[in-house]
Amino acid sequence: MADILSNLRYAKGSRKKRKRIGRGQGSGHGGTSTRGHKGQGSRSGSGEKRNFEGGQMPLVRRIPKFGFTPVNRIEYAVVNVETLQKLVDDKKISDGVVNPDVLYTIGAVSSKKSLVKILGDGELKAKLNVIVHKFSKSAVEKITAAGGSTQEIVREPVAAKS
Numbered sequence: 820m821a822d823i824l825s826n827l828r829y830a831k832g833s834r835k836k837r838k839r840i841g842r843g844q845g846s847g848h849g850g851t852s853t854r855g856h857k858g859q860g861s862r863s864g865s866g867e868k869r870n871f872e873g874g875q876m877p878l879v880r881r882i883p884k885f886g887f888t889p890v891n892r893i894e895y896a897v898v899n900v901e902t903l904q905k906l907v908d909d910k911k912i913s914d915g916v917v918n919p920d921v922l923y924t925i926g927a928v929s930s931k932k933s934l935v936k937i938l939g940d941g942e943l944k945a946k947l948n949v950i951v952h953k954f955s956k957s958a959v960e961k962i963t964a965a966g967g968s969t970q971e972i973v974r975e976p977v978a979a980k981s
Contacts, residue, residue, distance in 0.1 A: 893934065895953055896933040897938055898936070899937075899940040899941050900961050903945070904945060906925060912945075912947070915945070916947075917947050918972075936952060937958040938955045939955050939956070943962060948970075949968070949969050950970045952974060
């Protein structure tokens with residue numbers, strides 16, 4: 820039989836009737852209208868506020884409130900000079916050029932979009948041309964002492980939310 824518009828039906832069990840409350844005892848939802856006997860929830864106008872926890876101290880008031888988290892904080896993926904040397908030793912960096920894309924493909928940085936900062940922890944013997952978003956002073960000193968060069972990628976400033 821062809822599917823004619825007049826023959827179309829909803830799939831069995833896909834549509835459920837709304838529970839009609841307070842329509843007499845025969846409906847199964849009469850009497851107290853599913854509100855139970857007495858108590859706060861049985862009274863009219865008993866809508867509770869969002870996050871109401873039954874009178875217990877709310878979570879918002881239980882957690883400590885101190886310090887300050889800036890809204891426009893910039894987080895960097897950190898790579899140490901020691902890590903760069905290890906990558907050179909493992910022959911993962913061969914041409915001497917290090918940038919965020921190279922660090923991502925090697926696996927030193929977890930996200931392709933993350934901003935990268937090089938820190939000066941460890942020793943560096945390899946001559947590298949490092950182009951990333953930020954450097955610590957000690958990292959710049961160690962990279963240039965090894966005969967390499969550093970270059971910062973300039974980010975466009977993000978407009979403040981108003």
